[in-house]
Every structure is written in structure tokens, then in C-alpha cells.
Ligand code: AMP
């Protein structure tokens with residue numbers, strides 16, 4: 001099956017063809033480590049994880065590079081406000097980031113280069129841009145990229161060249177499309193930078209944000225690679241500026257496919273630090289939500305559609321995942337004889353639908369429908385006694401296969417029942433006994449007691465039951 005992705009550069013869905021057969025080189029703009037990442041940021045990393053896992057599912061070997069921005073306007077500002085040296089300040093958030101991606105079961109990239117470890121590469125790249133006449137040092141001693149010199153400037157964000165303000169300069173890392181200008185490659189030291197400075201041919205200073213990604217991608221992926229990703233807000237100016245730097249330096253096309261995800265929203269607005277409407281992963285964990293449940297919510301919508309974050313969605317995720325747990329437990333318990341051919345059709349159908357959906361520009365929402373179809377079919381066969389142990393094994397295998405992309409089905413997770421305290425188990429056993437003799441008053445009383453102690457009991461056919469922590 002061939003994969004198709006929406007390429008932001010051309011604003012259309014295109015067949016994916018890697019530069020080298022069977023291999024994908026991919027660069028993803030990583031976190032600015034000045035705080036804990038919020039789940040809006042994680043929507044972007046989650047989309048990239050689904051992309052990566054899908055490529056792997058279809059047999060590609062992926063080399064992914066994700067940078068850590070550990071020097072920029074924001075990291076310097078906040079480390080100074082905290083009175084902590086930059087390196088120490090960012091180290092804490094780097095570590096938190098790695099903990100968080102583990103919580104969300106995001107597959108690690110092959111390389112996580114930190115900007116401060118690649119200053120010489122950035123200086124080299126700026127030197128090339130100076131030699132080729134694309135960059136200049138201004139009166140403020142900072143070095144800027146001259147967008148007039150690069151004829152393709154604006155091709156990603158579709159900026160009208162006529163309206164470009166010639167010769168105007170901007171020193172900030174972030175700015176809006178209507179203030180397009182020559183942007184800083186190297187920022188001359190000023191007192192706001194405190195201790196943060198490196199020597200360069202243009203005097204002491206520090207790199208701009210955009211040059212970090214051009215220098216580090218070239219270091220680890222070369223100057224022409226397959227995929228570059230990020231959240232849609234990264235498209236301008238960040239990615240536009242990256243293209244200008246990289247293509248001006250190498251004189252060739254830099255990236256073949258640009259993929260961007262839409263925002264995670266809260267009440268109609270982008271979740272962001274500046275609006276203060278954000279939840280970190282840790283906030284949600286503290287409220288009792290698991291990484292698995294949060295992952296399910298974040299992957300559920302198509303990556304190019306806005307996704308509204310709500311707590312109802314998390315509650316829904318919990319229910320949905322519980323039902324999968326039940327299905328997997330049920331499949332393991334089936335012992336009926338048979339060759340398993342009864343699941344041939346459902347399994348083939350579900351796999352085909354799942355793969356078709358993922359190959360079609362990562363249509364996760366449709367892929368999930370295939371999971372639900374197989375769940376329904378398996379439960380139905382089990383209800384009517386038609387499902388054999390061999391068939392159940394194949395159903396489980398199919399879900400394991402889906403989970404290579406989905407990443408939170410936990411088909412083989414230890415049974416939750418293992419963590420139930422003996423006291424609760426005893427109450428449940430007494431309740432089962434009461435039910436057997438149809439003493440429903442006593443069985444209801446015991447159920448309430450179990451609930452009061454924070455556990456839920458669910459009855460299964462034939463007097464069986466399942467306990468779980470509320
Ligand atoms: P930053 O640390 O601000 O550079 O952002 C890291 C990544 O998160 C970038 O790819 C952003 O585009 C992305 N991002 C930030 N806010 C959101 C949001 N609300 N929804 C989706 N992606 C976001």
C-alpha cells in the first residue's frame with residue numbers, strides 16, 4: 001500500500017516517495033525547554049509519533065531528529081528570572097520532557113541534539129551565508145538574513161513578495177506574518193542576555209532560534225531529506241526562515257515533504273502558555289488521568305483538524321479503553337476448540353480498513369473505526385459461542401498489530417486485578433456468594449461497600465466478575 005501525505009508546501013495530498021528506498025529521514029522541531037510542555041505541545045509530538053509509527057508499520061526505517069531548543073529569547077528570559085544558570089535551568093525541563101514522552105508512550109527519536117551543543121555548526125552555517133552574500137552584519141552588530149537576496153522567500157507560508165518590507169530588520173525569534181523582515185541569525189550580546197554568550201567572528205553573542213534547526217538538521221540528516229514537521233504555528237516565521245537559511249547555503253532543495261498539525265484548542269482558542277489556558281501532562285496526571293488515556297484523546301482526531309480539549313473526552317477515553325481491556329481479558333479466557341477460521345473475514349476486513357485509513361494521510365479517526373468493528377465482531381462471536389481459542393488468539397494478534405501505531409491498547413498489560421487488595425477481593429467473593437443464593441439486598445450492600453472503598457465491580461456472564469480501581 002502506498003502512503004499519501006498532505007504536503008503543506010504544495011497544499012495538497014501527494015504520494016510519499018522517500019529519497020532512498022525503504023528509508024525516511026525526518027526532522028521535527030522539538031520543545032523549547034523553559035517550562036513543562038503542555039498537552040498542546042504534545043499534540044504536535046503525538047502527531048509526529050503517529051507519523052513515525054505509521055512509516056515503520058509500512059516497513060520504512062526511520063531516522064528522526066528532534067532538537068531541544070535550550071537557548072533562545074524565552075529560555076534566557078526565564079532562567080534569569082529564576083536566578084538559575086541557563087544550562088541548569090534547561091536541564092530540569094529536558095529531563096521532564098523525556099519523562100513525559102515516556103508517559104505518553106511516544107517512541108524516542110534517534111537523535112535529540114541540543115542547540116547549545118552545536119554553536120560551532122551554527123557559526124559555520126552563518127559564515128557560509130555571509131560568504132554567499134545572503135547575510136550581513138548590521139549597525140547593532142547582530143547578523144541578519146537578507147530576505148531580498150533569497151528569491152524563494154515566502155514559498156511555504158505563501159507570502160506575497162510585493163509586500164515584503166525591504167531592509168526592515170527584526171531581532172525577536174517570534175513575529176507575525178505581517179511583520180515579515182530580515183531576521184536575526186546571530187544576536188549580538190546585550191545586557192538582557194546576562195552570562196549567555198559565545199565568541200564568533202562577529203563578536204560575542206548567541207544564535208537566533210531559526211538557525212538552530214538548519215544547522216542541526218544538516219549535521220544529522222544532510223542537506224536534503226524527506227520530511228520536516230511541526231505545529232502549524234511553526235510554519236511562519238520559523239520554517240520559512242529555516243528554508244531560506246538551508247537552501248541559500250546549500251543551493252539546493254532542502255525538504256521534500258512538510259507536514260503540520262493543527263492546534264489543540266480550549267474553548268475555541270489555541271492552548272498556549274501565553275493565553276494561560278493550558279494543562280501540562282503533569283496537571284492531568286495529578287487529576288488522576290493516565291498517560292494512556294491522554295494519548296487516546298490526543299490521537300483521536302485527524303492531525304489537520306483542530307481538536308478541542310475537554311475532560312469529557314478523557315472520561316470517554318477511559319471508558320473506551322476499559323472496554324478494550326475487557327475484550328482482551330475475554331479473548332484470553334476463551335477455550336473453545338476450533339481452527340480460528342471463523343475470524344478470517346472480520347480480521348482481514350479490519351486490517352484492510354485500518355491500513356487504508358492510515359496510508360491516507362494518517363486518517364486515525366477512520367482507523368479507529370476498524371478497531372471498533374473488530375471489537376464488535378469478536379464480542380458477538382464470543383456471545384454466541386462461535387469463537388474458538390485459536391480465533392481469539394488471532395483477534396489479539398490483530399490488536400497487537402494495530403497497537404504498533406496506536407500505542408496505547410496495552411493488549412498484553414498485566415491484568416488490573418493483580419493490584420486489588422485482599423480486603424476488596426474478600427468482599428467481592430462474599431458478594432458473589434450472596435448473588436448465588438439470590439440475596440440481592442446483601443449483594444447490593446456489598447457492592448456499595450466496595451464502591452465506598454474506591455473499587456468498581458462489574459458482573460460478567462456466569463457469575464464471574466471483574467474488579468477495578470475507580
Ligand atoms: P514550542 O515549545 O513553543 O516551540 O512548541 C513546540 C511544538 O508544539 C511546536 O511544534 C508547536 O507548533 C507545537 N504547539 C504549540 N502549541 C500547540 C497547540 N495548542 N496545539 C498543537 N501544537 C502546538
Ligand code: ZN
Nearest residue numbers: 029030213238
Ligand atoms: Zn525548528
